[in-house]
Amino acid sequence: MNTLERAQLLEQTLRTFPQMGMITAGDLLALVEKELGHREALDGFFEYARSGGLTIRSRAIPPASIIHICAGTLANPGILSLCFGLLLGSRNHVKLPSAGCPELERFLRELPASLQAMVEAGPGPFDYSAAGAVIVYGSDETVAAIRRQVPARTPFLAHGHRLSYGIVFREAATATTAHCAAWDASAYDQQGCLSPHDIYVQEGGELSPAQFAAAVAKAMQTVHEGGRCPGLSEKRSLGESAAILQVRSAYRFRAANDPRVVLWESPGSDAWTVIHEEDPQFATSCLNRVLFIKPFRDPVEIVAATEWVRPLVSTVGTAPVEKLSPDLQRQLGAARICPLGHMQSPPLLRHHDARPHLADLVTWLDREE
């Protein structure tokens, strides 16, 4: 089976997973071309370069096997990881989360037989010493525990703890932008590393930061009731509910004693929570749709306020996105800047945690002729 055939089979399955962004075979081939230099780089030699009177012809060799360790909270990264392994033509061992992951399991069931033959899924354990590559999604502890078992020469792609936030410049401080922020903070119950914990809102816009927070709260309820946002759940574990109660009661007490603090909550449930506070310090959410809104005047305030989480920053959703300069992006340490409202739907052709999807996994055969 060549790359085109594998991409076409993947497209068939991905059609029933619209939350993945309706990825087509053409998208997958474009990714191969972008990262490996040629659509058929995995199928045979192609002209890679000319140098010193020689033509260098190269072929990308995928790892014979890839172990994918998938997180239980969110199916999408696991599905995408497996897609890449199948696109490369590797044999794939998928560790299913101990608590189960229904969407990932459905994806495995719906793969065509010829792709299913390239996949083994189960709880493990796995022989890491025999793996051609290992990809891990999970907590830093999970990543560290697996890294210890993987030989040093085996490619090891780790996607550990990350967090994201949003920035709204004054020209975009509107109810429409508030809806975008609510969408990003609601999708997948804020479980993913692309989910914003905080939204920084610049003063002086159509809506003040506090008014913007009120608009976000209203939009959180609209999104909650709308039925279109992916991954919403009201099923909370006792620990998750306890964490939400703890945050809400602490901020209720603050709000009662400080008019600069305002708390909005989903009526009669712990579905969502929005908190406005002037303290610029980056606040980490307990997740499950608990979002902080904070004011700023100058972006340098955000640079200072987020310094303590800088190594963990994944995405900064911005409105308008062009307002955030490359220099500011560097200062914020954000690998990815995107428009607010698009944080949770990253394009296929992008870098993930600042790394390519495929290029780190393959090795190369060169013929200088």
Next chain:
Amino acid sequence: MSPPDSRIIAAIQNPALSEPEFNALALETLAHQFAHNAPYRRYCESLGVRPDSVGRWQDIPAVPQNAFKEFDLCTFPPQNAVKVFHTSGTTAQTPGRHFLETLDLYEISVLEGYDRTFRSAAVPPPETFAILAPDPKEAPHSSLSHMFDVWTRYFAPRGSRWFWQGGILDFTTLIDALEMAEQFEQPVFLMGTAFSFVHLFDECERRPARFKLPPGSLVLETGGYKGRSRKIPKRELYGLFDSVLGLPDAACWNEYGMTELGVQFYARGAEGLHTVPPWARVALINPSTGQEVTVGETGLVRIYDLTNRSSVLGIQTEDAAIRHENGFRLLGRISRASARGCSIAADDLLSMTPPATGNREPTTS
């Protein structure tokens, strides 16, 4: 209008305090705290609660335990406090502070708690205490040290010794004392934090040393580990009380208390239930609904304590427990979720501390 402290003391000392009597005192205390504790009043008002709108103690607003870190929750000027207890924790965290207008209520509660728990047993408790905690001079803001100090004054006529000195446990003297107790068959009451017992057991393993403390000896462990030692499960800790000290399960007690409260709850043995004395109530709350859970269910511990007349009556803790007919089975802090992905939640970031900022001060009015 506050109930006079003498009425609260009488209630603490009344083993037959009725539900209506408790309720009446609780409502009077609410009225007092609403009138004189401004941050608490504002909290009640934000919830739409006024003293005249509440008829049951269960409806009295409970303050999140963390609020003690940010607000002076007292019914009097804090500079007039006769005692200020501080919560322990990592040095990066702001301690919670509990201001006491009088020590009388606190000390009566502590003494009654001891009396009800230990002196009502068929075999009276030892009159020699071995305390694995710093004394009040070394830890003037520790409510635990103060409690042990009150007990020693009343219940340890044969003497007590404090083995935590200068920030470390004095193993040599402690192990000598345990050897003497064993040799002269002199029962001893060991009391201290769980982590100090772990330090003792680690030292006993290193030496090695083992004891068979005489019958009648007791041990009381309390508090979390707070990163001060390796953390071990309760059942394992009680196994070590048996194997290293020779104390059977029935001689081992846990105390559940906190800096922000005057009342303590005691449980006997590794599997024992914590019981609630008449001057306090424990409601276990479903965090999703805010309602009390039924028997057999798990909820978050909310405590109402008449001893807290000069601060706040009701405190919402972050601890979980299972409700039983005659008490509760403490589970402690519960983890947020069993399975996590690549996102990071507040709990996971405890090792990374944001710099302190200044605008969480309450406004004055």
